[in-house]
Amino acid sequence: MPVSEWVIISITERLDDLHAMFSDNEVDAVFAIRGGYGSMHILDRIDYDLIRRNPKIFLGYSDITAMHLAINKHSKLVTFHGPISLSRFTDYTQKYLRKALFETQPIGAVTNPPESNELRPAHPLRTIRSGVASGQLIGGNLTLISNTMGTPYEIETRGKILFLEDVDEEPYSIDRMLTHLRLAGKFDGVAGVIFGECQDCRPKDYKPSSTIPYSLGEVLDNILGNLKVPVLYGLTIGHTDDQLTLPLGVAATLDATKGTLEIKEAGVN
Amino acid sequence: MDDRRTFLASFSIGMASMLAIPRLSLAAAASDALLHPKALRAGDTVGLITPATYVSDPDRIALAERTIRHFGLRMKMGKNAGKRMGDYFDHRAS
Numbered sequence: 001m002p003v004s005e006w007v008i009i010s011i012t013e014r015l016d017d018l019h020a021m022f023s024d025n026e027v028d029a030v031f032a033i034r035g036g037y038g039s040m041h042i043l044d045r046i047d048y049d050l051i052r053r054n055p056k057i058f059l060g061y062s063d064i065t066a067m068h069l070a071i072n073k074h075s076k077l078v079t080f081h082g083p084i085s086l087s088r089f090t091d092y093t094q095k096y097l098r099k100a101l102f103e104t105q106p107i108g109a110v111t112n113p114p115e116s117n118e119l120r121p122a123h124p125l126r127t128i129r130s131g132v133a134s135g136q137l138i139g140g141n142l143t144l145i146s147n148t149m150g151t152p153y154e155i156e157t158r159g160k161i162l163f164l165e166d167v168d169e170e171p172y173s174i175d176r177m178l179t180h181l182r183l184a185g186k187f188d189g190v191a192g193v194i195f196g197e198c199q200d201c202r203p204k205d206y207k208p209s210s211t212i213p214y215s216l217g218e219v220l221d222n223i224l225g226n227l228k229v230p231v232l233y234g235l236t237i238g239h240t241d242d243q244l245t246l247p248l249g250v251a252a253t254l255d256a257t258k259g260t261l262e263i264k265e266a267g268v269n
Numbered sequence: 270m271d272d273r274r275t276f277l278a279s280f281s282i283g284m285a286s287m288l289a290i291p292r293l294s295l296a297a298a299a300s301d302a303l304l305h306p307k308a309l310r311a312g313d314t315v316g317l318i319t320p321a322t323y324v325s326d327p328d329r330i331a332l333a334e335r336t337i338r339h340f341g342l343r344m345k346m347g348k349n350a351g352k353r354m355g356d357y358f359d360h361r362a363s
Contacts, residue, residue, distance in 0.1 A: 012349075013349035016349060017318045017350060028314050031315050033318070034319050035322065077306065078304065078306065086333060086336075102308055164312055
């Protein structure tokens with residue numbers, strides 16, 4: 001069987017599960033229990049009206065970013081960037097999952113978990129550009145945000161607080177994706193930017209393509225440091241053991257000077 | 270003429286939207302009228318799906334179940350969530 005056929009069959013079965021969960025009156029929320037690869041296959045065949053008619057909590061991150069962007073935009077539904085059922089679920093992760101999904105008051109100000117060794121923090125925060133900015137919160141995995149650009153599902157950033165996260169990407173790769181966003185105008189008119197903690201994002205094996213020998217910090221300063229808006233680096237979003245759950249599309253304020261993100265509107269009601 | 274008509278049309282739309290602003294609730298204005306789903310409560314059912322990579326390992330599925338139960342929730346597994354990619358070949362052939 002040619003590869004194209006299993007992709008089509010796989011798409012159909014994955015779509016069936018998604019649509020079945022949103023249609024099913026016994027189901028109150030839908031969790032993607034794994035990211036990995038493949039969400040983009042189904043974007044053009046999702047029934048966005050079905051999801052809008054049956055609004056439910058939709059939770060996931062990483063590859064699931066593609067679905068968040070698409071559902072947020074085309075079903076006009078707040079979805080949740082947060083841990084999958086196989087994540088490590090530390091106390092911090094559990095606390096913010098409860099706040100985001102179970103409580104109807106806004107999450108309020110969030111920052112990284114307390115450090116046991118202040119001199120060598122496990123989750124260091126760094127202000128790349130100081131300042132305070134407000135806007136709707138949007139964002140997700142940088143690779144998926146970059147790869148959905150030019151499609152009907154691409155991210156809208158104007159006037160928004162944009163967060164980006166990734167894992168196991170070398171600085172040249174992060175540079176390439178951030179440059180893609182910059183050239184596409186995604187930083188024009190953005191209110192503020194958060195670059196999350198990025199584990200294993202250091203230069204590794206030499207490849208002909210990795211001609212940028214810079215660190216991740218240098219790449220971020222070079223691209224995000226030139227923006228005229230507040231920029232914070234290191235928030236525990238996405239691929240970290242301690243992980244925030246963030247509602248996409250709600251009002252938020254980034255204080256890049258203090259290193260906090262205030263979620264001012266609940267994602268659930 | 271066309272330009273002016275277009276200008277007048279957009280002007281009146283502009284006026285209409287300005288007049289409409291006070292009628293929007295603050296929450297709707299802040300969130301650009303996005304729908305908000307209902308909060309979870311203990312005893313609610315969560316549908317688990319794998320829209321990207323599959324999860325076929327029973328121990329990983331058990332871990333997902335443990336997580337859902339920890340939050341006082343019930344789970345419903347997607348019909349196809351546990352299938353490996355390879356199963357799609359068999360499924361189609363049978």
